[in-house]
Structures are given as structure tokens and as C-alpha cells.
Amino acid sequence: MWKGIASNALTFFIVILVAIAALVAWGRNEFVAPGPLAQPICLQVERGASFSAVSRVLEERGAVTDARIFRIGADYSDRSDDLKFGSYMIPANASMVEVLEAITAGGRSTCGRDVNFRIGVTRSDVVLSELDLGTNTFVEVVRFDAGAEPVPMEYLEVADDADLRFRITVAEGVTSWQVVDALKKADFLTGSLETVPPEGTLAPDSYEIERGTERGAVVAEMSRRQEVRLAEAWANRVADLPYDTPEEALIMASIIEKETAVPDERRQVASVFVNRMRQGMRLQTDPTVIYGITKGEGVLGRGLRQSELRRETPWNTYVIDGLPPTPIANPGQLAIEAAVNPDTTDYIFFVADGTGGHAFAETLEEHNENVARWRAIEAEQGTEGQTGVQGE
Incomplete structure (x- = not known):
């Protein structure tokens, strides 16, 4: 009798192991297989959002088949603590692993609206663009000369949106006075600029900026980049x-x-x-x-x-x-x-x-x-x- 019980228990244990292995294999396949999205979507990850909440949103919007599998895969990959706030494009048929990469890799957001404050030699333009999900390219919505033209309604309607991203682009050949004068007109920056940096010490470049960044911090980063460039070139x-x-x-x-x-x-x-x-x-x-x-x-x-x-x-x-x-x-x-x-x-x-x-x-x-x-x-x-x- 005990032999029969032991044999049945062993058989049951093996069945359980096989079932678990099959479940794990299925979950792994679900994690890497093409996803259910028929069309790309723009996913906004709020600052401070939990991974569980984002997982549920992804399931509700049809980007992942199962929020639990997505969370388990993220935990297994040690990526569940790497969630980055911003707006991200999730392509059609993106696998769970591709979705995970999109929302945890960091760097510039890949979806939503973008404000590029362009400091040029003759004028400083504010350019509002929005991602066209169909072509995966940013399309200009409106452009205006900061401080010289009335702010268009298209900009005012979205100026306070949480997912609005900001860049400052400094053209080659602008003077330090022009940079400071333009930064004073950037309504998404804070703080004052009392002095103009020495001529030539600000790096023409593109700068990712968060709303509320201090103007002095922006100038400091411009100076740091130019110092690095000059030192490397001189060496x-x-x-x-x-x-x-x-x-x-x-x-x-x-x-x-x-x-x-x-x-x-x-x-x-x-x-x-x-x-x-x-x-x-x-x-x-x-x-x-x-x-x-x-x-x-x-x-x-x-x-x-x-x-x-x-x-x-x-x-x-x-x-x-x-x-x-x-x-x-x-x-x-x-x-x-x-x-x-x-x-x-x-x-x-x-x-x-x-x-x-x-x-x-x-x-x-x-x-x-x-x-x-x-x-x-x-x-x-x-x-x-x-x-x-x-x-x-």
C-alpha cells in the first residue's frame, strides 16, 4: 500500500513539475512574443508612478496580454525598479520585453509633444511639435519668435501639460549675450541671470530640460560642455x-x-x-x-x-x-x-x-x-x- 501511495505521490509531483515548467515556458514565450497592439500608442508614465499601476494601464490599453506576466518578467530581468517617467511610443506588435525596454531605458521621451526653444543668431524661436504615430516623426504644430510675437493659442492650450517635454537648442555662432537674453524669455525656466558669461564659453548644442530648471543651471551646463570640448580639442x-x-x-x-x-x-x-x-x-x-x-x-x-x-x-x-x-x-x-x-x-x-x-x-x-x-x-x-x- 505504501508503495502505491509513494508511487502516486511521485507521479503527482512529476505532473506538478511538468505543469510548472510548461507554465514558465508559456510565460517566457508570452514575454518575448509579438504583442497584441494593432496600432502604435503613446504611453505616459507619470512621475512617481508604480510599476504595478503602469502594468495595469498597459494591459487595459492592449499593449500587453497579461499585466502579471509583464511584472514577473520585469522582476526577473531586475528592471522593475528602473521605471522612467515620460511619454513613450509603444510600436504595433511590440513584445513585452520591447515595452519594458521602452519605459525603463531612460533618455529622451519618444512620444507626445516636444517644445524646442531654438536660440539663433537673428531670432529665438519656440517650436511646438507632436509625434505622428503613423509615421513615427515629430510634426511641427506651431512656431513663434519668443518675446517678439504673441504666444499662439496652440501653444497656450498645451503649455501646462505634464507630458510636455522641453529642449533648448543653441545655434553655432550666437553670442553669450544672445543666449542670456533668450533664456530670460523661456517661460518654462526659473531663476534669474545677473551676468553674461565670457564670450565663447557656451557650447552650441541641444539640451534636454525639465520644466522649472534654473536658468543658471542651464548656463552652467553649457559652460561645462564647452570647457570639455575645448580641452579635448587642445589636447x-x-x-x-x-x-x-x-x-x-x-x-x-x-x-x-x-x-x-x-x-x-x-x-x-x-x-x-x-x-x-x-x-x-x-x-x-x-x-x-x-x-x-x-x-x-x-x-x-x-x-x-x-x-x-x-x-x-x-x-x-x-x-x-x-x-x-x-x-x-x-x-x-x-x-x-x-x-x-x-x-x-x-x-x-x-x-x-x-x-x-x-x-x-x-x-x-x-x-x-x-x-x-x-x-x-x-x-x-x-x-x-x-x-x-x-x-x-
Whole structure:
């Protein structure tokens, strides 16, 4: 009898083990198999939300077949404590493991609305965009000039939404005064800015910002990034540059930045100025003259006058030798790298070529031919007397 009982118990135990193994296998398959979503959805994870609550929402919205399996899989993967608040796109047929990755990986939210506060040289725009789930691309809803245009109703209607995300994008070539002036108009920031950081020390870049961030903290991060970029570039500089410190390299980078917006030209432009310095020539660059007039506070908005080219200011490289005393803008990374690693050329001159780029020359004769072509283009366009000639 006892043998029969033992045999039956063993059989029952084996059946239980087989059932558990089958259940585990089924759960594992459910966790990695394509999910039930027919169309992508945007999932908002509130700050402080529990994993259990988010799991239930996912089940209710049809993103996972079973909230319990989703929680068990997250616990097994040691990811249940990694939940990140924000708005996330859950693609159609996303598996539970893909959903888990989306809401725990961190980084920028991938769904909902996005406000990009774009600080440019001539204006600062607020751009409100919203993710189109059909194409998985952000579509612009409205754009307006911060501080200069009325705030559109489309922006006001969503300005207080909890899932609204914010970025600040600083363009290459803006001045520190322009950055500070723009940040004062950003209604999602807090705190005051009493001083303008030294010219050139703010990194043009894109910054993810939370609502309520202190303006001073934003400027501090911009300064930190620029410091890192300059230090890394200076450590990898080529030999025999005609400037001795990273601060002088930053001045040169700012001039390069203001002279060309064509990425592939930056090292060529750098070579022109390096060659001039090595030969004891003046830099003769218009953007330095403009900075001497505006001090970086706004845009000149017109061509330079001959009297201004002759006027002595600390930044006018037509009348001073060598570099000006400070940068004339905040250069981007490519301009900094060009300043410490210029092309090896014999170029001494350059002039606008009518395409947005420049024509470079080794001799004055060749340069005069390029200038004549540029003057003809100016006459055709009705823009005679504008800047664009270097080293006439």
C-alpha cells in the first residue's frame, strides 16, 4: 500500500513539475512574443508612478496580454525598479520585453509633444511639435519668435501639460549675450541671470530640460560642455600653431564660425588665418569689425561702412595685429576642431562665391579674379557693398 501511495505521490509531483515548467515556458514565450497592439500608442508614465499601476494601464490599453506576466518578467530581468517617467511610443506588435525596454531605458521621451526653444543668431524661436504615430516623426504644430510675437493659442492650450517635454537648442555662432537674453524669455525656466558669461564659453548644442530648471543651471551646463570640448580639442592639436593657449584657439574658432556656415570649409578657412598669422599679416576679417560695433548685443543688420573698417576697436582686425582680445561668438565643435587642426594649404585669401561657400586663393592676382566674379554676382543680386571679401 505504501508503495502505491509513494508511487502516486511521485507521479503527482512529476505532473506538478511538468505543469510548472510548461507554465514558465508559456510565460517566457508570452514575454518575448509579438504583442497584441494593432496600432502604435503613446504611453505616459507619470512621475512617481508604480510599476504595478503602469502594468495595469498597459494591459487595459492592449499593449500587453497579461499585466502579471509583464511584472514577473520585469522582476526577473531586475528592471522593475528602473521605471522612467515620460511619454513613450509603444510600436504595433511590440513584445513585452520591447515595452519594458521602452519605459525603463531612460533618455529622451519618444512620444507626445516636444517644445524646442531654438536660440539663433537673428531670432529665438519656440517650436511646438507632436509625434505622428503613423509615421513615427515629430510634426511641427506651431512656431513663434519668443518675446517678439504673441504666444499662439496652440501653444497656450498645451503649455501646462505634464507630458510636455522641453529642449533648448543653441545655434553655432550666437553670442553669450544672445543666449542670456533668450533664456530670460523661456517661460518654462526659473531663476534669474545677473551676468553674461565670457564670450565663447557656451557650447552650441541641444539640451534636454525639465520644466522649472534654473536658468543658471542651464548656463552652467553649457559652460561645462564647452570647457570639455575645448580641452579635448587642445589636447589633440597639431604642432606649430601660431597661438599658444586654448583660449587663443577659442578666439580663432569663433572667427572661423562666423566666417563660414559650410562644415567642409572650416578647416580651409582656418588655414587662411593661420597662414596670415605665420606671415605677419593682419587677419582682416569683417565679423571682428562687426563685433567691435555691436559687442555681441544683437545683429548689425546691414553692410559695413568703410569708416567702420578703419575705426580702431580692440576687435577690428583690419587695424590690429594678431587675434582680438576675446572670442566674437560661441563656436561649435567643428569650428574648435578646425582651429586646432587646420588644413595644410597655401591659401591667403578667400571671397564668397555666390553658392553659400567661398573661393580660396594663394595669390593676390587669383584673389582679385575671384573678387571680380563675386562683385558681378552682387551686382546681379542687387547686394553691392555687402561683406564677403577677405583680404582685399
